[in-house]
Amino acid sequence: MAQLDATKWVNDYSDMLYRYAFPRVNDKEVAKDLVQETFLAAWRNHDNFKGEISEKNWLFTILKNKIIDHYRKASTRLTESLPETSSDPYFDEAEHWTQEAGPKDWGIDYSQPVEKKEFYDILNRCRKKLKDIQSAVFTMKYLDGLDSEEICKELNITASNFWVLMHRAKLGLRACLEKNWINK
Amino acid sequence: MKLEITCKQATEFIVKREEGKLSLKNRVLLWLHFGVCSFCKLFSKQSRLIGKNAKHIHQHLTETLTPEEKEKIVLSLQQQ
Numbered sequence: 001m002a003q004l005d006a007t008k009w010v011n012d013y014s015d016m017l018y019r020y021a022f023p024r025v026n027d028k029e030v031a032k033d034l035v036q037e038t039f040l041a042a043w044r045n046h047d048n049f050k051g052e053i054s055e056k057n058w059l060f061t062i063l064k065n066k067i068i069d070h071y072r073k074a075s076t077r078l079t080e081s082l083p084e085t086s087s088d089p090y091f092d093e094a095e096h097w098t099q100e101a102g103p104k105d106w107g108i109d110y111s112q113p114v115e116k117k118e119f120y121d122i123l124n125r126c127r128k129k130l131k132d133i134q135s136a137v138f139t140m141k142y143l144d145g146l147d148s149e150e151i152c153k154e155l156n157i158t159a160s161n162f163w164v165l166m167h168r169a170k171l172g173l174r175a176c177l178e179k180n181w182i183n184k
Numbered sequence: 185m186k187l188e189i190t191c192k193q194a195t196e197f198i199v200k201r202e203e204g205k206l207s208l209k210n211r212v213l214l215w216l217h218f219g220v221c222s223f224c225k226l227f228s229k230q231s232r233l234i235g236k237n238a239k240h241i242h243q244h245l246t247e248t249l250t251p252e253e254k255e256k257i258v259l260s261l262q263q264q
Binding site (some may be wrong): 014097102114164167 | 190191192193195196199200203205218219221223224225229230231232233234235236237238239240241242244245247248249253254255256260261262264
């Protein structure tokens with residue numbers, strides 16, 4: 001086997017892998033660790049690399065599996081992180097919006113894509129405030145474009161769990177964006 | 185048939201509808217609810233906006249690993 005060039009590998013692929021991992025795990029340190037683990041796994045298993053796909057795709061496949069494992073760790077803690085229904089910050093006893101939590105008009109054209117970088121910075125900060133598992137379903141759905149059945153299968157959760165998590169994720173992100181982006 | 189739904193139900197319906205997973209009956213109930221609830225109408229627009237824009241998150245990401253961080257990975261590989 002040809003001598004592998006570690007420096008070339010890392011220079012060619014590390015930024016690409018990092019930029020893929022970071023928005024998905026939404027944590028710089030975790031993303032760096034996953035990139036490093038990806039290189040290590042690829043390095044150790046290079047003898048098994050058949051060259052049927054490109055080296056780049058092979059590295060991405062390893063990284064994607066590591067990200068899914070990261071999400072799964074969050075889903076094993078699912079039972080502890082399901083929201084308490086007793087103290088709901090959004091709805092009153094009749095399950096209607098409280099005056100305080102009710103959505104305000106953001107005064108923008110909702111049908112247009114948002115171009116401001118600030119929106120994305122705040123959206124990322126808001127995602128951090130979600131429970132890990134809520135953030136995982138949101139990310140798999142909206143960054144990876146998976147549908148609910150695929151996500152349930154990957155995370156080994158039920159459809160009803162999925163909808164509770166997605167509902168809470170959306171309520172949380174919306175409220176956080178309104179507070180920090182619109183009303184700042 | 186009970187025609188009124190609560191805002192909590194309506195927001196659950198909205199999230200399901202975004203994935204095309206809401207039954208016809210519930211779509212009608214949601215539509216009736218929108219007639220009397222401007223909060224939920226706004227929630228619907230904003231929730232959709234968040235979903236549609238979330239996929240652009242990575243385009244607004246310019247960060248890279250530092251040379252030191254790359255060097256660390258290279259060293260860890262060479263130590264194998």
